[in-house]
Amino acid sequence: MKCSWKGVEPNDRVKLIIELFKFSRGYWQSTPFTIITMDFCKEQFMPKKYWYDNWTQYIPEEERLCVTNFGHIYHMQEYEFRLIFDLTIQVNGLHKIEFKAWAYDEDNKLRNTSICFEIEGYFNRI
Numbered sequence: 001m002k003c004s005w006k007g008v009e010p011n012d013r014v015k016l017i018i019e020l021f022k023f024s025r026g027y028w029q030s031t032p033f034t035i036i037t038m039d040f041c042k043e044q045f046m047p048k049k050y051w052y053d054n055w056t057q058y059i060p061e062e063e064r065l066c067v068t069n070f071g072h073i074y075h076m077q078e079y080e081f082r083l084i085f086d087l088t089i090q091v092n093g094l095h096k097i098e099f100k101a102w103a104y105d106e107d108n109k110l111r112n113t114s115i116c117f118e119i120e121g122y123f124n125r126i
Contacts, residue, residue, distance in 0.1 A: 003071065012103040013103070097118060097119050098117075098118045100116045
């Protein structure tokens, strides 16, 4: 996996918002499930963070640099990507997880670049 976020610097702070939406009656509806971090680079490789179990634990220790390092390549270990949520409410159906990230320079000024992507899938009760 190659870090290709142009216009950011290795020491930039990254604000990340992850939101879950449910497709219902022809529209994407917001849900109460949101994760926000004001400094993703500090938390990217913390074992107790949600993304560690599903992504960053598979990056070798010697390659653990923030995503703001343009051109850096993560040589990921092969793994099966499975999202399992322990919820007490009904969440069946089509959902999407939306990821939005913004970079801030050393003076805490918002950079003129951001990232947004989403993953769609069906949730089923196990």
